[in-house]
Amino acid sequence: MPPRTSVPPLRRLPLIVTTDSALLDELLRLAAAAGTEVEVAADPAAARPRWSPAPLVLVGTDQAQACLRARLPRRPRVVLVGHTGTGDPGWDLAELIGAEHMAMLPAAEPWLVDRLAEGPGRQQPDGTGRIVAVVGGRGGAGASVLAAGLAVTAARARLRTLLVDADPLGGGLDLVLGWEQLEGLRWPALTRTDGRLDVPALVRALPSRGDLVMLSWDRGDLLHLPAEAMAATLDAGRRGRDFVVVDLPRQLDDAAVIALQSADQVFVVVPAELRATAAAARVVAGVAPHCTRLAAIVRGPAPGRLKAREVARALDLPLAGTLRPEPGLVRGLERGEAPTADGRGPLAELCQRIVTDLVSLPASGAA
Template sequence: MTQVRRAAVVGVVGAAGGVGASTFAALLARRTSRTTSTVLVDLVRGGGGLDVVLGIEETSGARWPDLRGAGGDVHGEDVVGLLPRWGACAVLSADRERPDPVDAGVRVDVLHALSCTVGALVLDLDRGDVVDGHAPLPACDAVVVVARADLRCVAGVLALAPRLAAAGTGSGVVVLGRPPGGLSAADVASATGVPVWAAARRDRALAARAERAGPGGRGPAAGAAHAVVRRLGLTA
């Protein structure tokens, strides 16, 4: 039987390291999981694993290394059934204890199978893969670039912009935090030519909440995630 894609696919990438892109991807997935079946997918090379960010590293379930033999005719329902859960959201994470990369063909087959099964996929993209042209941008309906309002992130957005434009993927910036005397969200949009989809003040409690029990559902960053989900039409 021919599988028909129905998932909305949203990629999330940081304009620079340490801006909170993985946490924001988790907040987006939490929000979409309220209204549709959602899988949060870890595509960051060399990271510690999204399961650690979410506080579910001890939860049983399949990680990317467990799917190494899943190429070819993959059944998305079977994959989803194997994954650990973070609330209503299924999570396909890397494994910090098994860091060897999964074959690119397996990754493509698994992502395709998931996109034919669930309502939304949120992809935590590797910034290097986006810059090098190896990220699955054409599969994304939208890409969110997470940035701070500073010159380093402006440069980072400018480096990502040609790849996003070449993929023909709708993209926007989410600005998290503004340093005293720093750039405004409007400054970031003007300097990069990429629209700002949401902006939030610094979420001082987010790191503490994430360390205790995964990214929380409240606060400025969660509000920005809600704004993006509404903009993309992914919420009722």
């Protein structure tokens, strides 16, 4: 696979979940009338990878019980769809699967066409934030520093940015930014969240400086991060922020899978070493099934003169960029200086290019 240095924006399509052929034919006809393409999943297992990223999900009444048993994460813009006269599933079931509306055909056809017409390329102002996830190919690869650098770069470009620390064993992104003394909510206060978060309230409650807010861990007991809390947080981020960066653990849990499924782009950071590449191959095998855009970032130095393109080729991934050694960055981190804060150096250059590619930001935006 040839390397590339920029990643095109991910195209998101409405998702239909049904095995009812008559219902599917009707919904495909309505999508055509709305001028939009759709994706189709026969059951919750097929729907899961596309459930969170889809701008709209239409669940057929034939699959409502199956979706409930599958415990798919709660998300906005889910509609339960069926035919009048084939049995009313009831609002109780709709609420259990997180549906905001019930649409019974044929009466609801005009309403559904309007909803489908709000899809790709015509999204409403809410729900337009870009989500980027970063994972290390091995321990100490530098994924957390890249995640923090991306967030700082986006905030310097006046993008409203949310940085999410999803790695409970990573030591805390607040330390990477030098924010450990800032007051605000940490993950333990949000672990019981299972619904929609109020974006302004969340932003006010989190540690912040300027356009950057962060959700990280405290120094208390190690806690399990529920998938529902991650889904609600990313939903709030996409609705209310311009740019969201998630730092992921290498051992994936349900919350990390939700983040991967929600991300517009995922980067694996790999040192240019043979053993690191072998370790990253295992990480990629676990990550790849859950995301649609995955690319490698290779970090030097290369003690054995292993080239970045060779590392990316070994992982069967496009090469999104490289990072040269940056001793000043390491010294700055030890002093509590946030990475890329001055906008100079290899990391800052890479982060600026990534942010520009993903949000079509003019290159001068970070001046």
